[in-house]
Amino acid sequence: MEAPCQKIVWDVLPAIRAAIAVELVRCGVSQVEASRMLEIAPSAVSQYLSGKRGYRIEFENDVKQSIELLAQDLRDGKKVNLVKRTCDICHQLRDGGENQCGGGSSETSPKERCGS
Numbered sequence: 001m002e003a004p005c006q007k008i009v010w011d012v013l014p015a016i017r018a019a020i021a022v023e024l025v026r027c028g029v030s031q032v033e034a035s036r037m038l039e040i041a042p043s044a045v046s047q048y049l050s051g052k053r054g055y056r057i058e059f060e061n062d063v064k065q066s067i068e069l070l071a072q073d074l075r076d077g078k079k080v081n082l083v084k085r086t087c088d089i090c091h092q093l094r095d096g097g098e099n100q101c102g103g104g105s106s107e108t109s110p111k112e113r114c115g116s
Helices: 004-026 031-038 043-051 060-076 082-095 112-116
Strands: none
Touching: 004 031, 004 060, 004 082, 031 043, 031 060, 031 082, 060 082
């Protein structure tokens, strides 16, 4: 049995970081600069961009918009609490009712699938 926290650590958080990295690079930020902004290794950004890491979840709607806003704030040099904003996106995903956390049956709520 996979615990909800395992799903978050192995799938959700890497997918959020990957989506932020992709958005940063799409908007003209270099991979090295994106790695600095996200406080991760440049190799991690490369793996996110190539789909080797963080590829299991695609975000939609409000979650995608929050990721885009965070990437824009990072790109614009705004002072960002990256941990808090990432946690907020994760909570938004879990609370939003969208079946984006994976796992569980269609009868399982997002909170049950992702943990709360």
